[in-house]
Amino acid sequence: MRGVIMDAPGEIRVDDRDDPTILEPTDAIIKIAATCVCGSDLWPYRGIEDVDHAPMGHEYVGTVTAIGDAVKTVKVGDFVVGSFFASDNTCEICRAGYQSRCVHAVPMGAIGTQAEYARVPLADGTLVATPGRPDADLIPSLLAASDVLGTGWFAAVAAEVGPGKTVAVVGDGAVGLLAVLAAERLGAERIIAMSRHADRQALARDFGATDIVEERGDEGVAKIKELTSGLGAHSVIEAVGTQESMMQAIRSTRPGGHVGYVGVSHDVELPGIELFFSGIHLHGGPAPVRRFLPELIDLIWRREINPGKVFDLTLPLDEAAEGYRAMDQRRATKVLLTV
Amino acid sequence: MRGVIMDAPGEIRVDDRDDPTILEPTDAIIKIAATCVCGSDLWPYRGIEDVDHAPMGHEYVGTVTAIGDAVKTVKVGDFVVGSFFASDNTCEICRAGYQSRCVHAVPMGAIGTQAEYARVPLADGTLVATPGRPDADLIPSLLAASDVLGTGWFAAVAAEVGPGKTVAVVGDGAVGLLAVLAAERLGAERIIAMSRHADRQALARDFGATDIVEERGDEGVAKIKELTSGLGAHSVIEAVGTQESMMQAIRSTRPGGHVGYVGVSHDVELPGIELFFSGIHLHGGPAPVRRFLPELIDLIWRREINPGKVFDLTLPLDEAAEGYRAMDQRRATKVLLTV
Numbered sequence: 108m109r110g111v112i113m114d115a116p117g118e119i120r121v122d123d124r125d126d127p128t129i130l131e132p133t134d135a136i137i138k139i140a141a142t143c144v145c146g147s148d149l150w151p152y153r154g155i156e157d158v159d160h161a162p163m164g165h166e167y168v169g170t171v172t173a174i175g176d177a178v179k180t181v182k183v184g185d186f187v188v189g190s191f192f193a194s195d196n197t198c199e200i201c202r203a204g205y206q207s208r209c210v211h212a213v214p215m216g217a218i219g220t221q222a223e224y225a226r227v228p229l230a231d232g233t234l235v236a237t238p239g240r241p242d243a244d245l246i247p248s249l250l251a252a253s254d255v256l257g258t259g260w261f262a263a264v265a266a267e268v269g270p271g272k273t274v275a276v277v278g279d280g281a282v283g284l285l286a287v288l289a290a291e292r293l294g295a296e297r298i299i300a301m302s303r304h305a306d307r308q309a310l311a312r313d314f315g316a317t318d319i320v321e322e323r324g325d326e327g328v329a330k331i332k333e334l335t336s337g338l339g340a341h342s343v344i345e346a347v348g349t350q351e352s353m354m355q356a357i358r359s360t361r362p363g364g365h366v367g368y369v370g371v372s373h374d375v376e377l378p379g380i381e382l383f384f385s386g387i388h389l390h391g392g393p394a395p396v397r398r399f400l401p402e403l404i405d406l407i408w409r410r411e412i413n414p415g416k417v418f419d420l421t422l423p424l425d426e427a428a429e430g431y432r433a434m435d436q437r438r439a440t441k442v443l444l445t446v
Numbered sequence: 447m448r449g450v451i452m453d454a455p456g457e458i459r460v461d462d463r464d465d466p467t468i469l470e471p472t473d474a475i476i477k478i479a480a481t482c483v484c485g486s487d488l489w490p491y492r493g494i495e496d497v498d499h500a501p502m503g504h505e506y507v508g509t510v511t512a513i514g515d516a517v518k519t520v521k522v523g524d525f526v527v528g529s530f531f532a533s534d535n536t537c538e539i540c541r542a543g544y545q546s547r548c549v550h551a552v553p554m555g556a557i558g559t560q561a562e563y564a565r566v567p568l569a570d571g572t573l574v575a576t577p578g579r580p581d582a583d584l585i586p587s588l589l590a591a592s593d594v595l596g597t598g599w600f601a602a603v604a605a606e607v608g609p610g611k612t613v614a615v616v617g618d619g620a621v622g623l624l625a626v627l628a629a630e631r632l633g634a635e636r637i638i639a640m641s642r643h644a645d646r647q648a649l650a651r652d653f654g655a656t657d658i659v660e661e662r663g664d665e666g667v668a669k670i671k672e673l674t675s676g677l678g679a680h681s682v683i684e685a686v687g688t689q690e691s692m693m694q695a696i697r698s699t700r701p702g703g704h705v706g707y708v709g710v711s712h713d714v715e716l717p718g719i720e721l722f723f724s725g726i727h728l729h730g731g732p733a734p735v736r737r738f739l740p741e742l743i744d745l746i747w748r749r750e751i752n753p754g755k756v757f758d759l760t761l762p763l764d765e766a767a768e769g770y771r772a773m774d775q776r777r778a779t780k781v782l783l784t785v
Contacts, residue, residue, distance in 0.1 A: 208701030208725045362539050362547030372718030379714025386547045386731035392722050
């Protein structure tokens with residue numbers, strides 16, 4: 108089969124890879140219908156994470172083509188959505204809603220879903236079948252559920268977004284934009300998107316943002332304070348993963364408020380004494396997307412939400428290298444790869 | 447009046463200070479019945495925080511001797527308990543339960559309650575009157591409510607302690623020990639106190655600890671994992687404030703679990719990437735003791751809890767220097783000063 112390989116930072120190749128096979132009785136094989144490039148794929152692409160001839164991709168939707176003997180809840184022919192972490196969904200951590208930290212978790216990124224087929228471990232715990240074959244226009248939204256929507260949703264839940272609350276969103280990538288959508292669905296009264304890109308501002312407003320703040324860093328914090336009677340937002344979503352974005356999020360939050368952070372923290376050191384006196388709640392990490400999949404698939408299926416709008420560039424799998432370039436150069440927010 | 451002054455690190459003097467007077471119509475003056483030395487007073491005592499001829503002390507119980515014109519809820523003659531932050535208890539932050547970060551907060555440490563009298567700003571929002579004159583044996587417990595009990599209680603609430611949960615407590619000072627008491631009252635199934643001092647272990651067990659772990663750092667973490675099927679505790683309370691204790695707390699917590707931290711963080715830097723993948727909730731800071739005072743006073747009044755047991759040395763105010771020495775040298779867990 109064809110699949111994406113990152114040989115080194117900046118070097119993307121689409122080449123032949125071995126067809127996946129059932130290795131464990133709990134595995135399924137899926138024929139991928141669509142996959143995409145994640146903001147987190149840019150970390151190794153930019154040399155911030157090590158990479159050496161690695162298969163790439165962890166977002167996926169597709170059709171089950173084979174299952175292991177132990178698989179019970181999905182069958183050959185099902186159209187499925189899965190999370191970027193395979194999880195058994197039965198262990199104590201999964202049952203508490205933290206499937207991305209399942210005691211048997213397998214990162215799908217190590218398997219590489221930017222490919223024609225993928226082996227999905229722990230299929231029963233990982234995959235959720237859609238009610239039927241999706242219409243073509245639903246595919247981007249279902250694919251978004253696999254990571255960026257699920258991650259934005261988790262960030263909003265982690266930030267305890269809810270009715271009557273003012274929410275600020277740091278980061279205008281796909282996750283930040285979909286966190287705006289999640290905040291709107293979760294009933295936030297006011298949603299402040301922090302963005303300086305006109306196209307992303309427009310999408311943020313489309314998803315429910317009530318205010319846009321273009322300032323960053325301390326100026327961004329001052330603006331959020333100004334909009335919230337000097338107190339800071341109740342809920343702040345961090346969807347970048349840098350020192351600046353984390354501090355911007357923490358400082359934009361009122362005492363007793365909540366930061367939900369899902370940007371993969373790189374070279375971030377949180378100053379203890381400032382965090383202490385901030386009096387905020389901090390929660391985040393790799394989103395347990397599986398927790399939210401049934402609900403998100405249902406919302407998409409009923410066309411109540413359209414998270415697929417974050418994809419602003421669609422390319423065939425063979426042109427993945429251009430997809431990476433477009434995201435790296437910020438020419439695209441999120442790139443969908445058709446398979 | 448007589449009052450404690452710290453001239454420089456390690457230099458405690460009890461000397462004449464000006465009698466406090468009503469400065470604002472919202473002030474009250476109280477005659478202090480008992481005060482104490484806090485673990486946080488040791489930071490400047492040990493030179494870790496700057497200090498220069500400062501009045502000391504922020505814990506207090508006593509009798510109201512004068513009130514400003516605007517004070518409505520306490521009257522002259524009332525026996526009162528207050529928090530270590532004066533707060534209006536009416537602003538949006540107070541109403542959300544974060545009185546220590548009240549928009550008008552005044553740190554009582556700047557006023558110095560290790561003295562015969564103290565001015566209490568925002569008396570209506572800060573002070574809670576007891577149902578009557580307390581019996582002498584209740585004074586230590588009421589004094590504990592002013593900070594260490596309220597702080598330990600907040601830590602347990604911040605760590606989301608509750609029925610069915612396993613709780614670990616890092617730190618065996620007065621706050622850690624009273625966090626054990628709080629965890630027991632809040633219905634924790636299992637309470638692991640981390641302590642290597644026999645007397646403190648005994649008090650922890652008396653307050654409800656079911657297990658004692660003597661190991662620290664990575665060994666302590668391994669022990670907590672061993673006691674929790676490899677997962678970590680649901681709730682971990684951090685009551686020290688060092689890099690080691692914070693990392694011990696974070697690493698002892700299962701994914702999705704909660705750390706409640708109340709040790710004043712000094713020279714602490716939290717590594718972002720480890721925190722991210724831990725998947726924990728982190729909440730803490732200066733405890734909003736005022737939130738819990740009515741409930742804690744009630745529990746003490748009905749003799750359902752006896753947090754005053756943490757005081758293992760009682761001295762007259764004039765011997766405050768010996769009290770500081772005893773706590774610094776760990777000869778005492780908590781020193782009560784009679785006035």
